[in-house]
Amino acid sequence: xxxxxxxxxxxxxxxxxxxxxxxxxxxxxxxxxxxxxxxxxxxxxxxxxxxxxxxxxxxxxxxxxxxxxxxxxxxxxxxxxxxxxxxxxxxxxxxxxxxxxxxxxxxxxxxxxxxxxxxxxxxxxxxxxxxxxxxxxxxxxxxxxxxxxxxxxxxxxxxxxxxxxxxxxxxxxxxxxxxxxxxxxxxxxxxxxxxxxxx
Amino acid sequence: xxxxxxxxxxxxxxxxxxxxxxxxxxxxxxxxxxxxxxxxxxxxxxxxxxxxxxxxxxxxxxxxxxxxxxxxxxxxxxxxxxxxxxxxxxxxxxxxxxxxxxxxxxxxxxxxxxxxxxxxxxxxxxxxxxxxxxxxxxxxxxxxxxxxxxxxxxxxxxxxxxxxxxxxxxxxxxxxxxxxxxxxxxxxxxxxxxxxxxxxxxxxxxxxxxxxxxxxxxxxxxxxxxxxxxxxxxxxxxxxxxxxxxxxxxxxxxxxxxxxxxxxxxxxxxxxxxxxxxxxxxxxxxxxxxxxxxxxx
Numbered sequence: 293x294x295x296x297x298x299x300x301x302x303x304x305x306x307x308x309x310x311x312x313x314x315x316x317x318x319x320x321x322x323x324x325x326x327x328x329x330x331x332x333x334x335x336x337x338x339x340x341x342x343x344x345x346x347x348x349x350x351x352x353x354x355x356x357x358x359x360x361x362x363x364x365x366x367x368x369x370x371x372x373x374x375x376x377x378x379x380x381x382x383x384x385x386x387x388x389x390x391x392x393x394x395x396x397x398x399x400x401x402x403x404x405x406x407x408x409x410x411x412x413x414x415x416x417x418x419x420x421x422x423x424x425x426x427x428x429x430x431x432x433x434x435x436x437x438x439x440x441x442x443x444x445x446x447x448x449x450x451x452x453x454x455x456x457x458x459x460x461x462x463x464x465x466x467x468x469x470x471x472x473x474x475x476x477x478x479x480x481x482x483x484x485x486x487x488x489x490x491x
Numbered sequence: 492x493x494x495x496x497x498x499x500x501x502x503x504x505x506x507x508x509x510x511x512x513x514x515x516x517x518x519x520x521x522x523x524x525x526x527x528x529x530x531x532x533x534x535x536x537x538x539x540x541x542x543x544x545x546x547x548x549x550x551x552x553x554x555x556x557x558x559x560x561x562x563x564x565x566x567x568x569x570x571x572x573x574x575x576x577x578x579x580x581x582x583x584x585x586x587x588x589x590x591x592x593x594x595x596x597x598x599x600x601x602x603x604x605x606x607x608x609x610x611x612x613x614x615x616x617x618x619x620x621x622x623x624x625x626x627x628x629x630x631x632x633x634x635x636x637x638x639x640x641x642x643x644x645x646x647x648x649x650x651x652x653x654x655x656x657x658x659x660x661x662x663x664x665x666x667x668x669x670x671x672x673x674x675x676x677x678x679x680x681x682x683x684x685x686x687x688x689x690x691x692x693x694x695x696x697x698x699x700x701x702x703x704x705x706x707x708x709x710x711x712x713x714x715x716x717x718x719x720x721x722x723x724x725x726x727x728x729x730x731x732x733x734x735x736x737x738x739x740x741x742x743x744x745x746x747x748x749x750x751x752x753x754x755x756x757x758x759x760x761x762x763x764x765x766x767x768x769x770x771x772x773x774x775x776x777x778x779x780x781x782x783x784x785x786x787x788x
Contacts, residue, residue, distance in 0.1 A: 313675065313680075322568070322571070324568060326560065326563060326564065329559075329560070329563055330556070330560060333556060333559065333560075334556075337550075337551050337555070337556070338548035338549055338550050338551065339543070339544060339546075339548055341548075341549040341550070341551045342546040342547050342548040342549040343543040343544075343546040345546070345549045346546040346547070354549070355551060355552070355555055358551060358555065359555060359558065359559060359562075362559050363559065363562060363563070363566060366559075366563045366566060366568065367566060367567070367568050367569050368568075368569055369568065370568055370569050370570065370571045371569060371571075378537075380540065380544075381536065381537045381540035384539075384540040384543035384544065385536055385539070385540055385543075387543065388508055388539065388540075388543055389508055392508040430545060433541060433542065433544075433545040434545075448503075448507065448542075451504065451507040451508070451509035452507045452508075452509075452539060452542050452543075453542075453546070455508075456509065457509050457510065457511060458504040458509040458510065458514075459511070461509065470500075472504075473500045473501060473503070473504055474500060475503075476503030476504045476507060476509065477499075477500060477501070477502050477503030477504070477535075478503070479503060480502070480503040480506060480507070480535045480538055480539070481503075481531075481535070483538050483541075483542075484534055484535055484537075484538040487538060487541055489534055489537050489538045489541070490534065490537075
């Protein structure tokens with residue numbers, strides 16, 4: 293969605309627009325603007341918490357991590373690199389990293405049934421009660437995921453949403469580590485191309 | 492092992508955060524030495540972010556926001572990066588090198604990286620709008636930021652890569668979508684969200700108006716508004732001291748979502764109202780408005 297498109301010449305007009313709002317805020321946050329931070333928070337908080345929650349499951353921990361993420365955004369806004377992608381992408385990347393850190397740090401995270409990761413994809417899309425636009429995004433991602441091979445899909449899903457390391461993914465799927473590495477990479481490349489992310 | 496001979500194999504695991512700390516350090520060393528690898532990692536990282544947006548949004552409690560705003564007031568920020576940092580090397584090969592090379596510290600990045608829709612007056616208005624912008628910002632800042640996050644996120648998503656898809660799915664044309672993007676891109680663009688409960692079915696209705704005084708245009712986005720039978724329609728009104736002026740009609744989809752650009756010109760301080768009218772719309776409202784959104788400061 294908002295991400296990526298600055299790298300695609302000729303399409304900026306439609307697509308770069310929304311992220312510019314977020315990037316404006318981030319630019320102002322970098323200059324210490326607390327109001328801009330509040331606006332950025334309002335735009336992104338439910339997305340950030342949504343992602344963290346999906347990875348961590350635990351409600352209270354998720355909120356803690358979301359708080360860490362936004363503090364990190366505040367502290368690191370000065371380091372945001374405009375050329376490397378949109379602000380939304382930068383923020384979601386931080387959110388995912390911190391969620392994964394928390395999973396790794398807490399053994400509680402390990403107690404989760406391995407099946408959470410595996411069943412995630414098919415079932416996640418059955419949930420309704422979303423706005424139409426989110427469903428459309430959903431559909432796009434879900435279609436792109438559907439075009440992966442079974443092992444690519446499981447590996448990507450286990451790693452990203454399940455928070456499993458590549459070695460753990462190899463164990464869970466009972467395939468060699470080398471295969472997991474390859475599938476994670478070619479799976480992500482395929483998703484990138486299907487989703488029209490500029491490379 | 493083969494993976495050490497070919498570290499680029501780790502690109503996928505890297506962006507998915509599936510590497511151990513040690514593996515990550517090794518891979519980042521590889522990244523530092525290869526522009527190609529950095530480009531690939533960046534694009535895959537952006538792809539991973541799309542997976543992140545695919546998670547169902549979760550509304551945080553208000554206390555989280557309050558805690559954060561209190562915390563940042565006393566939390567120092569990191570100093571800016573210097574020119575020798577890796578960012579420059581990374582930015583160079585990208586097609587956006589010229590904008591990427593522009594230090595991000597000054598103003599909003601918008602004028603450099605996001606051209607307005609081609610042939611629109613956005614670009615020309617922008618230069619002369621500093622006063623309006625200041626005014627808009629002042630208003631923005633003094634207003635409580637009680638936006639419905641979901642609705643605003645909806646605007647953001649709506650305006651994203653999927654502009655076209657969303658437009659088609661809404662039954663709106665590409666022109667409308669571009670217009671919407673243009674309104675939202677204005678430096679003086681503002682938003683107001685209201686939440687209502689439909690007393691008939693207890694359904695929560697969220698309506699957001701995004702407007703630009705410079706353009707004299709606005710767009711309304713509704714969520715949860717029951718769709719009307721064929722013989723009726725929702726009608727939009729610009730309302731000012733001289734009374735309501737029709738700004739077009741719309742209906743919602745099965746799940747109550749819709750958005751549309753309002754017809755006609757928005758005057759400064761106009762309120763926007765929504766009424767239910769007979770199919771085809773009315774010259775003047777025949778029912779009381781269900782929704783009124785005020786735009787005056």
